[in-house]
Amino acid sequence: MASGNKLLDVASVRVACGDCSLSKLCVPMGLEAADMDRLDTLMKRPRPLRRGEHLFRAGDRFHSIYAVRSGSVKSYTPCHDGSEQVIGFHLPGELVGLDAIESEEHVCAARVLETTSVCVLPFDRIQEIACEVPSLQRQFLRLMSKELAHEEAMLMLLGKASAEERLATFLLSLAQRFKARGFSETEFNLSMSRHDIGNYLGLAVETVSRMFSKLQEDGVLSVHRKNIRIHEPARLRSMLRLDENRSVARCG
Amino acid sequence: MASGNKLLDVASVRVACGDCSLSKLCVPMGLEAADMDRLDTLMKRPRPLRRGEHLFRAGDRFHSIYAVRSGSVKSYTPCHDGSEQVIGFHLPGELVGLDAIESEEHVCAARVLETTSVCVLPFDRIQEIACEVPSLQRQFLRLMSKELAHEEAMLMLLGKASAEERLATFLLSLAQRFKARGFSETEFNLSMSRHDIGNYLGLAVETVSRMFSKLQEDGVLSVHRKNIRIHEPARLRSMLRLDENRSVARCG
């Protein structure tokens, strides 16, 4: 359960931004209404982006954090040879671009997987206001800390989990996140391709496809192209327990 | 070069804290001398820890960030079955515990690999001061952003790299970090076991050992137990270029 649950926990607590009001972002911190209004005023809400458009590309100068309002976003880092590594998928209520603060330029690119609307949160403005609203500053540290914990869970997954465990973890993470925003956690559509899933999970496309087929044969779920219907969440969860037979490093 | 270089970049820019003065931590931000003095006063410097002792364990309540002064630290998350996942190794000048801010309790444990001295930076005190010294706040965001970028590089490594690429990346990362703190980048001692290395890189101990042997046979380096001597850094670096023949996912 270790890796899987951690991943889920992290996903589930991601601040839900819903209608893209920064107010929502700040709710968990107990901001004053006046402060929230100030935050709302600094946001831009550009026209919705169409499938394939970029929020930003690797190397772009860093200006803003993005909050997904609807749709979904894939963040990835391009490799020298034209290939890429998918870093993550972002659903409504989740933030994109936090890893660019340090270098002041984006290390990864973000592309929308379907028609998607976002909020643009200019970072310098946020910084200004955060100086006067310490709880916002703290909230940002929290969000980044959460991202760190999430990526650590991914490290565990990529380091030790089998193909089946990886896909199960991925599906449960999505389910949890859909549930958190009020959608069904047992039936949903994948906005990303098998290719992206494989890339994200460190698996070949064919392996992803085979695992879907296997899970379907086992009756755990049914899959028709992008549509996923989870019949036995419990069995899916039980797959997260790292297989006891696999040699995982002992305490060093 | 993609994954490898990123990893190195990240490692190399980690703020060098050296003698454990928070002043050093803040140097890149251009703090006033008075501010730096204030920061120095809030730090504790406990007795050096001996090999095997913990800075904190998973589940411990989060109070402080730790900065390594000398020695080295391993951070890892325990699994349900008694095994663990090594998250990273921390050399002098690097921070430990940043991923605990959100949940207010440590998600991973940190154990020293050799006699190690650290600085303890109480987080609430840091927060207080940071409210008055915005550049410190920003520096913290930067540090966390850097950690994020670093872990993204690790994701790429674990997702796509071969055993050889992983070990080469690991060694070059260490070399870079040793160099940054004034030590030789071509000869150094590993403070961690093969077991820990394998765990960190998602490889079996035996594979790590075999890769060391192979690199030695190839004349790239010599290895005697913990001691590493890199003869041809260039060839090591050339291994980071992800093998063009391996199928890496195309742009999705």
Next chain:
DNA sequence: CGTACTATTGAGCGCTCTCAAAACCAGTGG
């Protein structure tokens, strides 16, 4: 000098990748 631990090396297997082809789907134009 024996004990426990860590590291190395070897042999064989299995999971996942690679290569290849077929099935399926969406969109386009005849």
Next chain:
DNA sequence: CCACTGGTTTTGAGAGCGCTCAATAGTACG
């Protein structure tokens, strides 16, 4: 409506990398 085209997904067969198991060697420490 159907054929055509480009893309994605699925399925199959075979190979290889890295894991597992097992035994040996080297090291630290009492």
